[in-house]
Amino acid sequence: MPQLNGGGGDDLGANDEMISFKDEGEQEEKISENVSAERDLDDVKSSLVNESENNSSSSDSEQAERRPQTRADSDSYEKTRDYFSEALRRQQDGGFFKSPHYPGYPFLMIPDLTNPYLSNGSLSPTARTYLQMKWPLLDVPGSAGLKDSRSPTPGHLSNKVPVVQHAHHVHPLTPLITYSNEHFSPGTPPSHLSPEILDPKTGIPRTPHPSELSPYYPLSPGAVGSIAHPLGWFMQQQGQPMYSIPPGGFRHPYPALAMNASMSSLVSSRFSPHMVTPPPHSLHQTGIPHPAIVSPAIKQEPNGDNISPSMHAKSPVPPKKEEDKKPHIKKPLNAFMLYMKEMRAKVVAECTLKESAAINQILGRRWHSLSREEQAKYYELARKERQLHSQLYPGWSARDNYGKRKKRKRDNKPDSKPEDFSIRSKKQCVQYLPSEKMCDSPASSHGSMLDSPATPSAALASPAAPAATHSEQAQPLSLTTKPEGRMHHHHHFSLAGKSSGSSSSSSSSSSSSHPTISIPMGSSGSQPTTPILSRPIPFTSLHHSMLSPPSPFHQAALHSHHALFQSQPLSLVTKPTE
DNA sequence: AAGCCTTTGAAGAAT
DNA sequence: ATTCTTCAAAGGCTT
Numbered sequence: 001m002p003q004l005n006g007g008g009g010d011d012l013g014a015n016d017e018m019i020s021f022k023d024e025g026e027q028e029e030k031i032s033e034n035v036s037a038e039r040d041l042d043d044v045k046s047s048l049v050n051e052s053e054n055n056s057s058s059s060d061s062e063q064a065e066r067r068p069q070t071r072a073d074s075d076s077y078e079k080t081r082d083y084f085s086e087a088l089r090r091q092q093d094g095g096f097f098k099s100p101h102y103p104g105y106p107f108l109m110i111p112d113l114t115n116p117y118l119s120n121g122s123l124s125p126t127a128r129t130y131l132q133m134k135w136p137l138l139d140v141p142g143s144a145g146l147k148d149s150r151s152p153t154p155g156h157l158s159n160k161v162p163v164v165q166h167a168h169h170v171h172p173l174t175p176l177i178t179y180s181n182e183h184f185s186p187g188t189p190p191s192h193l194s195p196e197i198l199d200p201k202t203g204i205p206r207t208p209h210p211s212e213l214s215p216y217y218p219l220s221p222g223a224v225g226s227i228a229h230p231l232g233w234f235m236q237q238q239g240q241p242m243y244s245i246p247p248g249g250f251r252h253p254y255p256a257l258a259m260n261a262s263m264s265s266l267v268s269s270r271f272s273p274h275m276v277t278p279p280p281h282s283l284h285q286t287g288i289p290h291p292a293i294v295s296p297a298i299k300q301e302p303n304g305d306n307i308s309p310s311m312h313a314k315s316p317v318p319p320k321k322e323e324d325k326k327p328h329i330k331k332p333l334n335a336f337m338l339y340m341k342e343m344r345a346k347v348v349a350e351c352t353l354k355e356s357a358a359i360n361q362i363l364g365r366r367w368h369s370l371s372r373e374e375q376a377k378y379y380e381l382a383r384k385e386r387q388l389h390s391q392l393y394p395g396w397s398a399r400d401n402y403g404k405r406k407k408r409k410r411d412n413k414p415d416s417k418p419e420d421f422s423i424r425s426k427k428q429c430v431q432y433l434p435s436e437k438m439c440d441s442p443a444s445s446h447g448s449m450l451d452s453p454a455t456p457s458a459a460l461a462s463p464a465a466p467a468a469t470h471s472e473q474a475q476p477l478s479l480t481t482k483p484e485g486r487m488h489h490h491h492h493f494s495l496a497g498k499s500s501g502s503s504s505s506s507s508s509s510s511s512s513s514h515p516t517i518s519i520p521m522g523s524s525g526s527q528p529t530t531p532i533l534s535r536p537i538p539f540t541s542l543h544h545s546m547l548s549p550p551s552p553f554h555q556a557a558l559h560s561h562h563a564l565f566q567s568q569p570l571s572l573v574t575k576p577t578e
Numbered sequence: 579a580a581g582c583c584t585t586t587g588a589a590g591a592a593t
Numbered sequence: 594a595t596t597c598t599t600c601a602a603a604g605g606c607t608t
Binding site for chain 1: 581582583584585586587588589590591
């Protein structure tokens with residue numbers, strides 16, 4: 001939430017999410033970049049699939065993992081670049097919102113993309129609409145139809161995206177992205193002028209920080225000015241200014257909210273309009289339900305934008321069953337979740353494993369192996385997502401979803417029997433991860449905390465945080481047992497001084513840690529037993545502003561930061577096992 | 579059928 | 594101010 005606040009949009013901006021990094025590995029990584037991605041994959045697979053894999057390989061594997069990413073990045077960037085170029089062209093041409101002439105219009109829902117937030121419509125990776133918006137240039141194949149059919153959207157608008165898709169270009173994020181640039185309105189000059197947007201929290205209109213806004217999203221005609229895309233840095237790299245909003249183009253479905261381009265686009269694409277407000281007529285062209293909303297029912301917005309029940313009916317999404325209950329508005333996806341969505345299919349395809357748990361482990365490792373830039377993309381997307389979400393559902397609170405999932409309270413009481421827990425964990429670990437190596441991942445995950453900004457503040461730091469990196473690479477060490485089901489990294493990473501111990505002691509499952517886990521710090525990777533990395537101290541002040549354009553991550557900043565960071569070794573906290 | 583497992587991150591609740 | 598818990602996705606597996 002805080003992030004959302006706008007205070008400065010910038011906050012959200014790069015700062016918060018900036019990233020995690022693993023620096024150490026970079027050198028090696030670079031060196032190794034040559035290695036083919038396949039090999040990486042193979043490594044991963046092997047690790048997953050092959051029991052035989054030995055620990056030593058870990059470093060390699062890690063690198064390998066990264067590499068794929070890297071490669072992908074390259075491609076993606078190129079592709080993206082292409083898209084952007086095209087998008088620009090189109091904008092110039094005119095039209096984004098203009099009209100129908102872009103079948104691929106982002107607003108159009110992609111069929112399979114049901115609203116991401118809708119429970120019903122789980123998105124296919126390809127389907128994340130809002131992402132699409134963000135990455136309009138990227139196409140998502142397919143999805144078109146369903147939604148349309150359901151959606152009230154005017155036919156012309158509702159077109160399916162498919163049209164636009166460029167199969168050949170595949171951005172790493174592609175899956176997430178559906179649209180082509182076409183969204184961009186032609187006319188609008190790229191200005192950073194952003195229309196004011198409501199502060200999610202306060203509801204007070206504020207001017208979005210450039211960093212907050214995404215040019216990719218279609219802006220409502222009136223309201224929006226052009227805003228710098230969050231990924232603006234990226235765009236800039238491309239050398240092209242992308243912001244424009246069609247002057248007339250698109251009618252924002254959610255009048256109530258003053259949105260910036262990004263918002264509007266997101267909204268349209270991801271969030272169901274009805275949910276938010278909209279009178280039918282005001283529905284977004286796309287008619288796409290908000291992804292976050294699970295049930296058809298409308299969630300009562302504090303604002304009072306409620307949708308009449310009738311709205312539901314129209315709601316494109318099947319859930320028509322109107323469960324009277326308020327619709328379940330899902331949490332916005334975080335960076336990692338976005339990454340997962342994107343990459344899961346790929347990983348699954350590459351691996352024989354299908355279990356999500358196993359896949360997720362791989363993804364977790366890969367996540368860590370991602371370059372800053374790569375992660376930054378996701379953090380940025382996530383930030384946007386949260387921003388949009390807050391805009392759409394000002395009254396929504398994560399707490400609203402508490403208890404919705406009956407989920408397990410997993411054995412929280414691990415304390416009762418750590419051993420059992422450990423056993424279980426181990427068992428599972430084995431189950432999913434054939435080799436011990438696999439187990440590393442968990443460790444890495446811990447390390448991840450370092451990398452990724454745990455909190456907004458952390459995020460700030462994170463850009464710089466690179467040093468922290470845990471590098472899985474380095475770590476030969478394997479966890480024989482999985483630390484625990486869900487340790488909260490946070491805890492673990494608490495500053496050394498703090499209590500890691502105490503916390504662990506607490507009920508949380510986490511505590512039971514197993515001594516076996518070691519995280520290699522730095523490249524060297526000493527292996528302390530059950531070390532806990534303390535979260536890097538955020539260098540908040542550091543280039544706060546700079547962050548906004550993560551441009552390549554303010555490398556300067558990063559470097560300095562980096563240096564700092566390195567100078568400050570992460571502190572390891574030994575978790576008191578049991 | 580419901581929940582678990584697994585991952586990271588965000589946010590809320592609890593301490 | 595910290596720490597802990599829940600949820601977000603996803604799909605095979607377990608109960």
